[in-house]
Amino acid sequence: MKLGVRSRVTADDVYDGLTTSVVSVDEGLRVSTINSAAEGLFEVSRRLVLGAPVVEAIPHFVPHERRLQAAIDSGTGFIERELKLSRNGTATLTVDLTVTPFIVGKKPGLLMEMQTVDRHQRISRDGTLQLQFDASRELIRGLAHEIKNPLGGIRGAAQLMEHEFPDSQHREYTRVIIREVDRLQNLVNRMLGPNRAPQKSLMNIHELLEHVRRLVQAEAPPEVALLRDYDPSIPEVVVDREQIIQAVLNVLRNALNAVGNDGTITLRTRARRQLTIGGARHKLMVQIDIEDSGCGVPPDMIEKIFYPMVTTRATGTGLGLPLSQYLIHSHGGLIECRSRPGCTVFSIYLPIEST
Missing domain, CATH: 1.10.287 (Helix Hairpins)
Incomplete structure (x- = not known):
C-alpha cells in the first residue's frame, strides 16, 4: 500500500494551535515568537511586533521589564498567578504567567506562557x-x-x-x-422572540453595521456623534441578516438612550482568535463593540440586564437585550457588557465560519 507524503508541521503551526498565549523574547527582550492566541489577547499584529522590544510591542509588560531582564540574567524562571496586565485605553487582563528561560545557539531567551483567568x-x-x-x-x-x-x-x-x-x-x-x-x-x-431558525448566508458584517448605523443616525439628535472604527481585514460571516440587524439595532438604540441629547457612540470591529464560547472553540471570531459615553450601567445590574423584563430605564420594557442575546446565541455567539461612568461597551462575538 502506498502512503501519501505528510506535510511538514512547523513549530509556528503548533504554537498557533494552542489556546494558551505564547510569546518568546531573545536576550535583548525583543519579541522572537508570538502565537495567534497572544495576538488576539494583546490585540497586536505578528508582522509588527516581531523583532521589536517587548515593552514597545506589548506595552502591558512595561511594569515587568526589570523582572524579565533579571530572569534572562540569572537564567531563572518564575510563575505569577492572577497577574494584572494593563495599558492605557484597554481593559485589564488577568493571566497566569509562566516564564521559562531557554538557550538557542548559546544565546539565552525567555518563553512566556499566559493563560487568561478572565477566559x-x-x-x-x-x-x-x-x-x-x-x-x-x-x-x-x-x-x-x-x-x-x-x-x-x-x-x-x-x-x-x-x-x-x-x-x-x-x-x-x-x-x-x-x-x-x-x-x-x-x-x-x-x-x-423569533419562532424560526436563522436563515444564514454569507454577509459582509460592515454592510450590516452601516445599515443599522444609518437607521439610528436618523433617530439621533444632531449633537450625538456616531463614529466608526472598522477592521477592513475581517472576512465575510455566515449569519441571518435580519436577525443580526435586529440584535445590533437593539443594543445601539440602548446606547442612544444612554447618551441622551449629547454624547458619542462608537461602532468598532476586531478579529479575535482562539475564543471558547458555550463549550465550543472558535479559531476566528468577529468582535463588534458598541461603546457609548453615557452614565453607565449600575454595578448591581450588570449581571441582570440580559434577563427579560429587567431594565434601568423607567420607560424601558426590558426585552431588547434579552432578545439580542437570544439572537446572537442562536448564531453560536455571545454578548458581553462592561461599564463604568462615561464608558459602556457591549461586545458582540460572532463565529467566522468558512463555507
Missing part, C-alpha cells in the same frame, strides 16, 4: 448564563401560552359586544379592550 471565568459564566437564559425562556413560553389563551377569549368577547351594542358609547369601551389585548399579545410575542 476561564467567562467560559464558566457563559455556561451559567446560558442555562439561566434557557430556563427563563421556557418559563416565559409556559406563561405566554397561559396568557395568550384567555387574551384571545377576551378579544373575541369584546368583538361580540361591539356587534351586540353598536352604539358609540359601548364601542368606545370595546375598542379600549381590543386595543389593550392586542398590546399585551404583542408584548408576549416580543418576549418569545
Whole structure:
C-alpha cells in the first residue's frame, strides 16, 4: 500500500494551535515568537511586533521589564498567578504567567506562557448564563401560552359586544379592550422572540453595521456623534441578516438612550482568535463593540440586564437585550457588557465560519 507524503508541521503551526498565549523574547527582550492566541489577547499584529522590544510591542509588560531582564540574567524562571496586565485605553487582563528561560545557539531567551483567568471565568459564566437564559425562556413560553389563551377569549368577547351594542358609547369601551389585548399579545410575542431558525448566508458584517448605523443616525439628535472604527481585514460571516440587524439595532438604540441629547457612540470591529464560547472553540471570531459615553450601567445590574423584563430605564420594557442575546446565541455567539461612568461597551462575538 502506498502512503501519501505528510506535510511538514512547523513549530509556528503548533504554537498557533494552542489556546494558551505564547510569546518568546531573545536576550535583548525583543519579541522572537508570538502565537495567534497572544495576538488576539494583546490585540497586536505578528508582522509588527516581531523583532521589536517587548515593552514597545506589548506595552502591558512595561511594569515587568526589570523582572524579565533579571530572569534572562540569572537564567531563572518564575510563575505569577492572577497577574494584572494593563495599558492605557484597554481593559485589564488577568493571566497566569509562566516564564521559562531557554538557550538557542548559546544565546539565552525567555518563553512566556499566559493563560487568561478572565477566559476561564467567562467560559464558566457563559455556561451559567446560558442555562439561566434557557430556563427563563421556557418559563416565559409556559406563561405566554397561559396568557395568550384567555387574551384571545377576551378579544373575541369584546368583538361580540361591539356587534351586540353598536352604539358609540359601548364601542368606545370595546375598542379600549381590543386595543389593550392586542398590546399585551404583542408584548408576549416580543418576549418569545423569533419562532424560526436563522436563515444564514454569507454577509459582509460592515454592510450590516452601516445599515443599522444609518437607521439610528436618523433617530439621533444632531449633537450625538456616531463614529466608526472598522477592521477592513475581517472576512465575510455566515449569519441571518435580519436577525443580526435586529440584535445590533437593539443594543445601539440602548446606547442612544444612554447618551441622551449629547454624547458619542462608537461602532468598532476586531478579529479575535482562539475564543471558547458555550463549550465550543472558535479559531476566528468577529468582535463588534458598541461603546457609548453615557452614565453607565449600575454595578448591581450588570449581571441582570440580559434577563427579560429587567431594565434601568423607567420607560424601558426590558426585552431588547434579552432578545439580542437570544439572537446572537442562536448564531453560536455571545454578548458581553462592561461599564463604568462615561464608558459602556457591549461586545458582540460572532463565529467566522468558512463555507
